[in-house]
Amino acid sequence: MVREWSREIRVTVVVLVLAIAGVVALWPRSSDDGFGRDGESGQRPVASARASTLEPDAVLAPLRKHAAVQPCPPSPRDAHRAGPLAGVVVPCLADSKPVELSTALAGKPALLNLWASWCPPCREEMPALDEYAARNDAIPVVGINVQDRATAALELLARTKVHYPSVIDVRGELQRALRAPPVLPVTYLLRPDGSVQRITEPATFHSADEIADAVRRYLPTRD
Secondary structure (H helix, E strand, O other): OHHHHHHHHHHHHHHHHHHHHHHHHHOOOOOOOOOOOOOOOOOEEOOOOOOOEOOOHHHHHHHHHHHOOOOOOOOOOOOOOOOOOOOOOEEEOOOOOEEOHHHHOOOOOEEEEEEOOOOHHHHHHHHHHHHHHOOOOOOOEEEEEEOOEHHHHHHHHHHHOOOOOEEEEOOOHHHHHHOOOOEEOEEEEEOOOOOEEEEOOOOOOOOHHHHHHHHHHHOOOOO
8 A cells, every 4th residue: 555655756756846846847938038039120149159269270261261351451650549348359360360449440430231141131131231432431340259150250251252351259248348238240330439329220231331320320420
């Protein structure tokens, strides 16, 4: 009798554990679970499990040659550091050299675009950014590759024939400095004084003309 009761208790416990596990698996996730959501159309939530890595130069060299991505702007020795990006140094995708955007772009406006190779909306808007960057009256465009692998990033640049400079935010330092939301792509206007403003209209770009219009709206006076 005791053995039968013991067996029944064990079976009951197993059933209860399985039932609880099923409820937990089906329970809706909170918007504060680290993935975040953005109501803006055309943006993709950032997957927090992805981590940026910078592979050895021997691995990246042939990909860099194929991608023909432009080198990052150099930092003048006497450049003034200002704004939230001051002191943040990241590798350039073109050659792994350290870049401090605060000094490299000091005194001039620029567009900073956060992207990743696994982000479909990023792949769609990057050719428009590249077309805009090639215009004579364009302000500089610098890509910020996030939560990605350098190999995947360079392969995408080669495939899409996008050549404007990009850095890779290996440790997420630029994302934190910009207080970037957990969605991609995200574009910021860097002002000559070092301050930044997120461009929210539109959330993603579809043409070079659309980018030029946004620059005029967010930067009414050109220095």
